[in-house]
Amino acid sequence: MPRPADRISAARFFAYSLVAYRIIGGVARARGPTPAGASDAAFSVAARASLEMPPSRPPSRLAIRADLLDFVDDPGFAVDPGPAAVRFLPDGWLLVEEQRIAAALPADQDPGAGWTRLDRRGQLLLPGFIDTHVHAPQLDVIASFGTELLDWLRTYTFPAEQRYADPAVAEAGAERFLDALLASGVTAAAVFPTVHRISAETLFASAQRRGMRLITGKVLMDRNSPDALRDRDVAGAERDCVDLIECWHGRDRLGYAVTPRFAPTSSDDQLALCGRLLRDYAGRAGGLYLQTHLAENRAEVDWVRSLFPQARSYLDVYARHDLLGPRSIFAHGIWLDPADRAALAEAGAQIAFCPSSNLFLGSGLFGWGEADAARVAVTLASDVGGGTSLCPLRTMADAYKAMALRGERLTAWKALYSATRGAARALGLEHEIGHFGAGTMADFTLWHWAHGPVQQRRQDMARNLHERVFAWMLLGDERNLVASHVGGRQMYAS
Numbered sequence: 001m002p003r004p005a006d007r008i009s010a011a012r013f014f015a016y017s018l019v020a021y022r023i024i025g026g027v028a029r030a031r032g033p034t035p036a037g038a039s040d041a042a043f044s045v046a047a048r049a050s051l052e053m054p055p056s057r058p059p060s061r062l063a064i065r066a067d068l069l070d071f072v073d074d075p076g077f078a079v080d081p082g083p084a085a086v087r088f089l090p091d092g093w094l095l096v097e098e099q100r101i102a103a104a105l106p107a108d109q110d111p112g113a114g115w116t117r118l119d120r121r122g123q124l125l126l127p128g129f130i131d132t133h134v135h136a137p138q139l140d141v142i143a144s145f146g147t148e149l150l151d152w153l154r155t156y157t158f159p160a161e162q163r164y165a166d167p168a169v170a171e172a173g174a175e176r177f178l179d180a181l182l183a184s185g186v187t188a189a190a191v192f193p194t195v196h197r198i199s200a201e202t203l204f205a206s207a208q209r210r211g212m213r214l215i216t217g218k219v220l221m222d223r224n225s226p227d228a229l230r231d232r233d234v235a236g237a238e239r240d241c242v243d244l245i246e247c248w249h250g251r252d253r254l255g256y257a258v259t260p261r262f263a264p265t266s267s268d269d270q271l272a273l274c275g276r277l278l279r280d281y282a283g284r285a286g287g288l289y290l291q292t293h294l295a296e297n298r299a300e301v302d303w304v305r306s307l308f309p310q311a312r313s314y315l316d317v318y319a320r321h322d323l324l325g326p327r328s329i330f331a332h333g334i335w336l337d338p339a340d341r342a343a344l345a346e347a348g349a350q351i352a353f354c355p356s357s358n359l360f361l362g363s364g365l366f367g368w369g370e371a372d373a374a375r376v377a378v379t380l381a382s383d384v385g386g387g388t389s390l391c392p393l394r395t396m397a398d399a400y401k402a403m404a405l406r407g408e409r410l411t412a413w414k415a416l417y418s419a420t421r422g423a424a425r426a427l428g429l430e431h432e433i434g435h436f437g438a439g440t441m442a443d444f445t446l447w448h449w450a451h452g453p454v455q456q457r458r459q460d461m462a463r464n465l466h467e468r469v470f471a472w473m474l475l476g477d478e479r480n481l482v483a484s485h486v487g488g489r490q491m492y493a494s
């Protein structure tokens, strides 16, 4: 049960959300469905109106007492990487001042007077998780039976995404999705909406109201997809992207990602537009992100080879349009060769490893060891709805199992690092999220070490800290989550 202070905060936030929801919903529902690529000026007005909403405020100085765990640096794959990488402060203090982390202190350094105290002793306090690849509209088709990637897109995903042309559907979907992230312990994400401009706009507006770090951008597709999900021409797609970038990129905690779905659904002209946008906005707020899919499934790789015969490899299709850079996120990257891995490392691009999706769709087993040896940054992602859970604990457990099938072993440290500070580092956001360093935003999550008798027994029997954290990671899920905080504000409580 939430404590009284949590209940007040949660109630206030709920009332605030409801007002914002009504303002935007009222405008959005008055409009009919919007075709792919069409602009939606009325929604932009509503989204701007929501910016004036007063934020609900947590105490200006908050001291939380719990078992603090975060990372100072990459722990590698060692079981005992030592305090230079892992920081564990049992019964420690996390000090939050005006939305930011002021300090992480050991148990014996009481913060003194002047702090509102929150006693969470016996609970695990972690930085908020970062999901580097997830599809908001695919909550509607998560856990759909019986297909591999290309058939799955045709059978389930494309029909579901067509509904997001309707602003009311897009808006309700964005709200539901972000609430679901927070209820899973995820406080920041790189998200695919649909091809509809309104679907990106609603995600930006909903994330902004919550104060969340969110990276998204309208999906680009101009071939090999249904009419209702296809950009009509390059000029129209460019207009939509530019309008969204100008409105949202670098605003509060939002970043724009140029988002070609994957090579087969974009023409060379559209991929050239992606490269142009990245170049044109290179100087704006650190530059745009690029997110797409890469070498997920063998049939897909064969299809790309037939569509782009001039390219050396799947990755080379993107490289030829200058889409490889330090802000590029490539989901999956299962079927790569050493030259591809070298190119990714050289560019500083990251692979978002999506084990739950890879197992569910039978796509293949990602070689983290090979990527690591080539010095490619790897982060962890749910890829819902190909993945079957938004909860990072489930993703990490699946990552362990997928790697075990290749004879590799994923430690709890490497998994947790890659879903927190490692992801922040790969996204160029280490100054803002992913750890308890002073000055970063106070995005954090609280967890029960155990939910139910099986988890409790395993915790009781753990002989050292890695055993304890590993068992928590493998056996836990969103039922272990106590609360999610964004910028110090409690946004979810179980």
Ligand SMILES: [Zn+2]
Pocket: 133, 134, 135, 293, 331, 383, 386
């Ligand atoms: Zn995906």
